[in-house]
Amino acid sequence: MGLKEPVILNDMVGWRRRGGHPPKIAEVLDQSMNWLSKPLTEGETIVIKPSNIVNSLAVGMLAMRPQARALLIYAPMKTYLQSIAKKNLDGRLWVRTLLIGQIRDQMIAPFGMTQEEILQLSDLQVAALTWLAQQAQFASIIERVGTERIRSLNSETFLANQRDTMRNLAELFQLDMDEEILDGVLQGPAFTRHSKHDQKFDAASRVEEHTDAAQVHADEIAKVAHWAGILADRMGISMTLDSSLI
DSSP, X not given: OXXXXXXXXXXXXXXXXXXXXXXXXXXXXXXXXXXXXXXXXXXXXXXXXXXXXXXXXXXXXXXXOTTOOXXXXXXXHHHHHHHHHHTHHHHHHHHHHHHHHHHHTTSSGGGOOOHXXXXXXXXXXXXXXXXXXHHXXXXXXXXHHOTTTEEEEEHHHHHHOHHXXXXXXXHXXXXXXXXXXXXXXXXXXXXXXXXXXXXXXXXXXXXXHHHHHHHHTHHHXXXXXXXXXXXXXXXXXXXXXXXXXX
């Protein structure tokens, strides 16, 4: 059973950002995970897909649950920029909201930018900065928790190798998934319907959608990706993560 972005976990992050007492937050977080992990039917395994803002709690959550395992999913820089660009104003506003949260979580401080320098960034530069901050966070999670419990997955690798990805993921999460069950998953709505709009959508549809965005915003995306690459080199942030699932 998959739980998609449980609000209680977002609330834990908001509580912490408002200055909540860490021991009390840890206590309530532990209680919340107890409830979230309860199976709805006998023999069921619960897999939680948290919101990206919950990444700041990942190390603590995994420390509380030594048997738990996690998959860190990320898109390549240019793919991410295309995704933000194709969402137009909504996407550009979203990355600025994400940036505010990352500033509160002290994820932007290592970049050494002044408030004025951050305000001068374009929307896609903000998107690239938040991507780099999250990439650095993911690398830190892998290093601190260890590769036995953490795997990473590039979205493009996933789309090109869906069966192998799901087979390896079932092994990571210790799920009893034979080839027949795997066939059902790959032919089911998770792989054939849009996750937000509930309409027919597959890997080919996604490629077409991103190609359109790439053509319209090609110049801006290329320039921002180049800028981000220079920043990544300066900060020692790798564009790919270790401990790949596939």
